Amino acid sequence: MNPYVLTVLLSSLGLGTTLTFASSHWLLAWMGLEINTLAIVPLMAQHHHPRAVEATTKYFLTQATAAAMILFASTTNAWITGEWDMNNMSNPIASTMIITALALKIGLAPMHFWMPEVLQGLDLLTGLILSTWQKLAPLALIVQTAQAIDPMLLTALGLTSTLVGGWGGLNQTQLRKILAYSSIAHMGWMLIVLQYAPQLTLLALLTYIFMTSAAFLTLKVSSATKVNTLAVVWSKSPVLTATTALVLLSLGGLPPLTGFMPKWLILQELAKQSLPLTATVMALAALLSLYFYLRLCYAMTLTISPNTTAATTPWRAQTTQASLPLALFTTMALGLLPVSPAIVMLVT
């Protein structure tokens, strides 16, 4: 893409999120969300093939619907209560509509159906932006409006998302769809603790961004989009073979990796709030997700030498891909558990 256009689009992505972060008026927050949607549409369709255009169209329609719902809910709230401020929503109709619209924006179940298909149609870098940056602005709005929303609805959204993310990812062979269901499940974890400790929502978001960035960047460097391709990636980069297994297990939430931190703290918070059944269901749903992460680990790492290998070693020239972000995110995805107290201080 023309570098000037790319600059405008990426800076508009930054502008939109910043605008939503900085606003307390619903209209301005809506503006920021729309700027984000607009700016990412050409990035999604830059490879002009029908699959990408289909994904772009689906994404645009769902996000525009969600934005229209936000506008409708905020004008309803302004009409009934006279209040445009985000922190003082007192009308239950408006607040329910707002959370439904924001859940559609970030792909929470049962409004998640667009997510796997859209991510499947994109290249890995755009999919990364979609999974990480585009989640920041709606989650900021969700965190700000959490007190006004029906607690049963929040719990239902969280539980459903984790279960759907777990069950949906089980039958997938395409890596981008697996990462989409992984995103849905992690959003579920973020929502479940929102009404009790919003700091843990932010913590879960932060760690999710690190882990999923590591996953996406690994797949980009290995040019792997299917589980079958993972089986022959070991020869391309043996170091990645080792670290990716750990990154996937971190996504699954196993100690002593970073992914354990949010799940542990969230389960602890749920137990403190006397919700043992919810905590148990969440833990069991995480088990479902762990299964497909383990399947990816097996395909990539547990089939290498001294087993019969599936590929011969290629010529390994110096890579032209940027390796610093991958190294950075991998390190953060694997090694942050010992500094949990510092991270919790960061988000409190």
Place this chain on the structure above:
Amino acid sequence: MTYFVFLLLVALIVGLIAVASNPTPYFAALGLVVAAGVGCGVLVGCGGSFLSLVLFLIYLGGMLVVFAYSAALAAEPFPEAWGSRSVAGYVSVYFAGVALMAGLLWGGWYEGSWVTIDGLKEFSMLRGDVGGVAMMYSFGGAMLVICAWVLLLTLLVVLELTRGLSRGTLRAV
């Protein structure tokens, strides 16, 4: 006045049904023209005459006309207006829905009086809408700059999406 605004609102609903019933795009653009036109009338009824004029001129006279021409470029040999079978199905369902909701929500003779509301009616020299425009250019300066940036962004987005004519992203496959 109330009856006049009521007529405009009925025309608005008819225009919305005309768009939502999926006819050929340039017939839907006609429905949009009707809806936008009577919407401007309703806006006048609410006291925003300047805003209504601006809307009529820029939205209806500028953007909708351009959209109608572009939709006409995509003309098809057998266009479907509101009488053709599939569209008429949608139209009848929507009319039935409107009739149902009107029956449920219809008030008595004491409801539905639509008076012209105008903030600060006797205490201000400025009308609400013109004053609002002035405020947008003075206090709302930063947001105005952001709106201009977003317009530029939208232009680049559309140009990027339509780049390549028949070989690009949006092509007839």
